[in-house]
Amino acid sequence: MQQSLLRVVAQLKRAQRILIITGAGLSADSGLPTYRGLGGLYNGHTAEGLPIEAALSGGMLQSDPALCWKYLAQLAGACLQARPNAAHMAIARLQKLKPECWVLTQNIDGYHRAAGSPAERLIEIHGQLTPLFCLDCAAEDGDLPAHLTAPMPPRCRHCQGLLRPPVVLFGEMLGEDSVARLQGEMAKGFELVICVGTSASFPYIVEPLIRTKQRGGFTVEINPERSAISAQVDIRIGTKALDAIPALVSHL
Ligand code: APR
DSSP: OOHHHHHHHHHHHHOSSEEEEEOHHHHHTTTOOOSSSTTOGGGSBOTTSOBHHHHTBHHHHHHOHHHHHHHHHHHHHHHHHSOOOHHHHHHHHHHHHOTTEEEEEOOOSOHHHHHTOOGGGEEETTBOSOSEEETTTOOEEOOHHHHHTSSSSOBOTTTOOBEEOSBOOBTOOOOHHHHHHHHHHHHHOOSEEEEESOOOOSHHHHHHHHHHHHTTOEEEEEOSSOOTTTTTOSEEEOSOHHHHHHHHHHTO
């Protein structure tokens, strides 16, 4: 095992308060597209000539729900057709070994929960794809797959109101509960933060790493490409998540 991985294993053995921050790169090993970087969804424009961030925005869901749902359905379809990979499983195993190990994910695919990460120590800061809920009567609808093969946009079975997923669309606020949980755990501090598969494009993703570093904690990045935090971390492992995380956890 290479030197840098052995150093991270030593940190994982020693630390109790651990935060694993994950992004689209973790699910890239399940075959899902990332948003930025090579092959990223955001690199191109939609068939309508829009940046994908515009198509997947709260404003578009209001103004043209069929168009927004066209791209939501693409994302959801990809997530439903793939599944968690060995890195998700290894993170769930790490959380069983370390009762104070938390996951902060930007991913809406639900793969951490499916892999066995405990919901009480998982913060899905951009929400999740199901259950859909009605904007008019608030009724929940757990049958996302059925709606993906029906005419867009999905309608409420009770009142025909517009359905949407509990995700944070572009231009929308983060969920208050997620932010409160993150702030609560940040206040307790972390000894070790490992960022996996993220371009670190958002301040609420960079902040836990910077604050941990300022408090003398140890910081790691696992990403084949450099990101906004590469210059900040103590150890950078330039590999895929799948090539590093199962190996790290298997040595605990
Ligand atoms: N293993 C690890 N990292 C990988 C892999 C892999 N197999 N493949 C790609 N990466 C890295 C890329 O180098 C990139 O730095 O994953 C990162 C993915 O970055 P983004 O596509 O920007 O995804 P993310 O950081 O999760 O984006 C954050 O942006 O638009 C929002 O809601 C969207 O949750 C998303 C958020």
